[in-house]
Amino acid sequence: MKNFQTSATATTADMDLWGRTLAAQLDVASQDLGHDIGERLRVARQMALKTRPIPQRLLRHSLALQANGTLSGPPDEGLNLWRILASALPLLALVSSLMFIQAIQQDLAETDIASLDSALLLDELPPDAYTDPGFVQFLKIQLHQNARHD
Amino acid sequence: MASDTEISDFLKSVEKKAFKRAYYHVGDEEGALDIVQDSMIKLCTHYSDKPAPELPLLFQRILSNTVLDWFRRRKTRNALFSNLDDFDHRDDLGDFDLLEVTTGAADAPASQSAEQWLGRVQTLEHIEKAIMSLPARQREAFLLRYWEELDVAETAAVMGCSEGSVKTHCSRAIQSLSKTLAQQGMKP
Numbered sequence: 001m002k003n004f005q006t007s008a009t010a011t012t013a014d015m016d017l018w019g020r021t022l023a024a025q026l027d028v029a030s031q032d033l034g035h036d037i038g039e040r041l042r043v044a045r046q047m048a049l050k051t052r053p054i055p056q057r058l059l060r061h062s063l064a065l066q067a068n069g070t071l072s073g074p075p076d077e078g079l080n081l082w083r084i085l086a087s088a089l090p091l092l093a094l095v096s097s098l099m100f101i102q103a104i105q106q107d108l109a110e111t112d113i114a115s116l117d118s119a120l121l122l123d124e125l126p127p128d129a130y131t132d133p134g135f136v137q138f139l140k141i142q143l144h145q146n147a148r149h150d
Numbered sequence: 151m152a153s154d155t156e157i158s159d160f161l162k163s164v165e166k167k168a169f170k171r172a173y174y175h176v177g178d179e180e181g182a183l184d185i186v187q188d189s190m191i192k193l194c195t196h197y198s199d200k201p202a203p204e205l206p207l208l209f210q211r212i213l214s215n216t217v218l219d220w221f222r223r224r225k226t227r228n229a230l231f232s233n234l235d236d237f238d239h240r241d242d243l244g245d246f247d248l249l250e251v252t253t254g255a256a257d258a259p260a261s262q263s264a265e266q267w268l269g270r271v272q273t274l275e276h277i278e279k280a281i282m283s284l285p286a287r288q289r290e291a292f293l294l295r296y297w298e299e300l301d302v303a304e305t306a307a308v309m310g311c312s313e314g315s316v317k318t319h320c321s322r323a324i325q326s327l328s329k330t331l332a333q334q335g336m337k338p
Contacts, residue, residue, distance in 0.1 A: 012317075015324045016296070022277060022327065023296035029274055030170040040183055041165045048190030049158055052198045 152202040160205050161190055168213055171293050174282050175217045185220050189213045210298060210308045214290060280330040284323055291319030292327070 033041075120127050129135045152160070165186060172182035189212045197208050281289060287309070294305045295316065306313045 012321075015321060018328070019292065019296035019320065019324050020299075023293070025274060025277055026170065026281075026297055028270075029278060030166045033166055033169065037169065037179070037183070038166075041169060041186065044183065044187035045158070045161045045165055045190055048161065048187065048194045049154065051191050052154070052157070052194040 151199050152205060156202045157194065157198060157205070160202065160209075161193075164206070164209060165190070167298070168209070171213065171297070172217055172220075174278065174289060174293065175286065176220055177282055181220055181224075185213070185216045188219075189216045192216070207300075207304060207308065210294060210300070214294075214308055276331065276334055277327075280327050283330070284326055288319045288323035288326065291316050292323040295320050 168186045168189065169182050172185040173179060176182055176185065189209065192212050193205070193209055197205070197212075200208060281292065284292065290309055291305060294300050294308055295302070300308065302313045302316050305316045309316065
């Protein structure tokens with residue numbers, strides 16, 4: 001073995017080589033640690049791995065699964081136009097259905113009124129006759145007589 | 151970002167060396183285990199989002215800082231309690247305990263004679279003790295540069311000093327180790 005304290009001609013390369021040769025022997029020491037130390041290192045490694053924070057994307061995924069189970073909405077993932085449109089579709093369908101039903105009912109009412117109006121207009125008796133008190137009295141008398149005959 | 155498997159495999163590959171490196175610094179198995187565990191937890195907690203190729207250098211840096219923290223904590227504790235027993239671990243540098251050596255006898259290859267194996271273990275012990283007797287910065291530079299096989303720039307980055315300082319520390323460490331081992335008739 002070279003003694004570098006006494007060797008004035010020792011180069012950096014020589015010293016590096018000597019250092020590596022010496023350090024290589026330490027590998028033997030690091031491999032023969034014994035079962036106890038090896039087990040404690042294994043437990044330490046497992047404990048350290050448990051402290052690793054869960055990545056954000058995995059956290060989001062797990063929350064979405066929970067949301068599916070509880071029928072609540074998925075977590076907020078920012079402004080998503082398609083997601084907003086999809087969630088508004090049922091509301092739009094309800095409003096349009098109500099408007100359609102109202103339009104149909106309005107059409108039916110208008111049709112009834114129109115048929116009544118047309119019936120009155122097509123009758124031989126003019127509509128103004130019903131506003132005449134004498135005609136109204138005549139109708140009442142006619143109704144009483146019909147009742148007696150029956 | 152490194153996956154769970156990559157981090158686990160990385161820690162598994164470095165944990166034994168990290169333990170020995172911490173042990174060479176603090177000279178205490180319990181302390182070395184604490185340091186390695188703290189370093190692993192720091193890596194997983196704060197730097198697990200880093201890509202896998204960056205992990206080795208990060209871990210070396212964390213380990214170095216955790217060793218410094220350990221010495222700071224011990225200094226504070228000693229100042230509070232004046233516990234002189236903590237200095238005892240350095241007193242056995244010249245001792246040789248046959249029982250410690252024989253605990254690993256089952257691992258010795260069958261082709262190797264007991265005398266050869268004992269000689270190799272003793273040589274290794276002398277090397278380890280010589281490394282442990284180095285000044286802290288020289289020991290750190292030596293272990294990072296030659297055992298962890300970092301280049302000068304990486305060693306400087308981990309130690310937080312200039313490349314020139316790393317070269318100086320390494321040179322002095324090798325001279326000191328060379329002298330110590332030569333006095334004991336050791337050949338690496």
